[in-house]
Amino acid sequence: MVDVAPGAGAIGEPMERLEGRAKVTGTAPYAYEHPFDDPLYLHPVLSTVARGRVLSVDTAKAETIEGVRALLTPWNAPRLVDTGDREFAVLQDREVLFRGQFVAAVIADGPEIARQAADLVRVEYEALRHEVDPSSPGREVYRPDAEDAGVEPDTEQGDVEGALAAATVRIDHTYRTPRAYNNPMEPHTTIALWEEETERLTLYDSTQGVHVVRGTVAEVVGLDPERVRVVSPHVGGGFGSKGSAHAHNVLAVLAAKASPGRPVKFALTRRHMFSLVGYRPDTVQRIRMGAEEDGRLGVLVHDVVETSSRAKEYAEMSGACSRTMYAASARRTTHRLAALDVPIPFWMRAPGKAPGMFALETAMDELAYACALDPIELRARNEPERDPQTGLPWSGRHLVECLRRGAERFGWDERDPKPRARREGDWWVGTGVASSMYPRSTMPGSVAEIAHEGQGRYTVSIGAADLGTGTWTALTQIAADALGCGIDRVRLRIGDTDLPPASVAGGSSGISSWGSAVVAAARRLRDEHGGDPAPGARSRAGTPHNPDEERYALYSFGAHFAEVRVNADTGEVRVPRMSGVFSVGRIINPRTARSQLVGGMVMGMSMALHEEGVVDPRFGHVVNGDLAEYHVPVNADVGRVEAEWLEEADPRVNALGAAGVGEIGIVGSAAAVANAAFHATGTRVRELPLTPDRFLS
């Protein structure tokens, strides 16, 4: 039940970001910017082979540079306690598992010195034959373990082959998405300080989860978590890549242990980020559909092959969206991994869902043309009454409402469905639509503490993260309404392991997981201390278990619309207009929520048109590993982008009725752009990104 009623005060108000003033003046401290008088600087040396063994590290020249304090190599680096996870077993042995792995590091008095000395380190390798090309013939694939993947990689319902054979209309296409990089504007950064006498380790880190990083670091180093503190009040973007510790955290800790008492600053360069902090793995997705002439699906098959790393398995469930989106009596989804000698993939905004929904929603567009149906009508005809995967009732499925509202807003009906029908000057013009979805998830394990400071002022503490998501503001709004006071009476503290634990800012679960804990803590404060608590009164509560998670299918849905122009002579693709309508439960802060949705849509457009990490199969590195060559949209690439939502509150999801909005904006938006490009040109591109050459034939 929604027990923080709408209209209570702060929730639903488009409040300005509380840290906004600090951000527009640049005074909000990010990880690197926590002031220390006399820090050391770390610069790493990265492997130049994709697979092999380090034979020697010659540090003689580097050691002659004045100001160099220490050189870490696989021979002398402090030993770690737990080296079971290869990502974190930094400098613990001589194996090279991918190009761009740490093989040495310099610690120096100045950043220029560290960098110069790192350049002077000579590493000799025994290079072994590597395999980095997922499309190379004969590369083996395997089925990931359900336990490791967290979800069953294969599902099957009904008579798939029979239904395919019996279908009147069949679709059978393969869609490809490339390797993509999160590239938050703030590079991953850690300042590590080891205090030997007290055996205390402090990290100033750029992370989506201070407690997550603490847990990993404590385990790897063999310290009681209570001796490790991680601080991260402001995070310059993450989009998933900062959702876990990575090797650089461990390297910074090794350096700190080698230089006790002096903080070691380690900011990855932009180039380092292309091998060390994860990426969205490339996918090959075959989709088969069998339908009646009226568009009703009888069968849906979604088979996925993705790249993983031999250093550490990573499996995202790109085909899982096909288990939930549409009705079909027969259905199969499979996931296979190709483990290669490549850096370790990790979360990038809407893992699985973003690439999976590109494939599924493009295939739906193809089916609409095959059945000569409007793509919105096609989707409406395939609405499942219950979640096809679990058979559970929906907590609220408003996909068709989003599609219809979006169509009206966008002016969808004005289109001539015929492709390559509209030309304006040098430009072919088209419009496209695609559905969106994202689970309404809540993670266990967060705890909030509320203390009454006297005179109706409260301090609310939880180790949550704000990576631009608006957490500072939204949690303050939630706390104010839960406590029945004004937001100026609430002092929020987040981003520090000295505060009660918080789950990671991932899976769009932050607002639900942390917000529910805050609401529960406010309720407990009332229960334990009455409506008028004495100064000093404090209460703690965790994210409550939600029994409706087992009783209902909890999903957000949405609809994307895009207008695309493709230059008839050059193939250049422009997106002057995008529009999205989402069903995401109750909105806590319309201002920050809109920015998240719009930002997701922009990243989806970027996925459609710009982003591709190009691997050189000879050497195993990303050839376009910087922001000049790895394209992300600039201001001139983005046109009008509008996001709105249905007025609703989902009483099944949490006490707030609210679901996260960080990821749903990217899910399906690339398909809307690709479908519009098809409508504009008549050329169906099934492989991202939609570079100009694809339209020149």
Added chain:
Amino acid sequence: MGPAGSCAHDRLTGVLTGKPSGNETRSRSGRKPALDTTITLTVDGERRELTVDNRTTLLDALRDGLGVYSPKKGCDHGQCGACTVLLSGRRILSCLALAVAHDGAEVTTAAGLGEGEELHPVAQAFLNHDGFQCGYCTPGQICSAVGMLAEVDQGWPSHVTEDLGAPVEFDEAEIRERMSGNLCRCGAYPGIVDAIREASR
């Protein structure tokens, strides 16, 4: 630290055991003064003296040398714009400028744009339109916008200006074009454009 030759390298720990001698002026880099230069910068109205490694960029001099962290490091290559500051009123990428080449320069960062407690109108407009999310590119965006508006005032045309001879018709296309040196991975461009439109009125 003394001359390099006096440092013993402990092969087991990898830690150089040489200690700073303490009887010479140690710069931030801890090296011979001949490789360093002492310069003065006026940053956000305050005159500051510092000794920099001659290879230090203006960005690192501000951040590591002076603790002025308003300009951000996003790429260190001149590819993202996060380090944009105003140098005598003109926008520059401070990661592509050497500090020693700017001895005596007047630098304004986003922290120094306002008047006392009052935000600069461009910064205020970014707040009004939520022209940011994570905030990391924001100080660079704002410095860039302030510099850009001055360029427009001076009649500088851009790639999208139709008539190079006439005064600039300042519209959304001009804003987008002129602000395209400042990346925002959060995708806050629509808010950034709205903010700059408001501030330019």
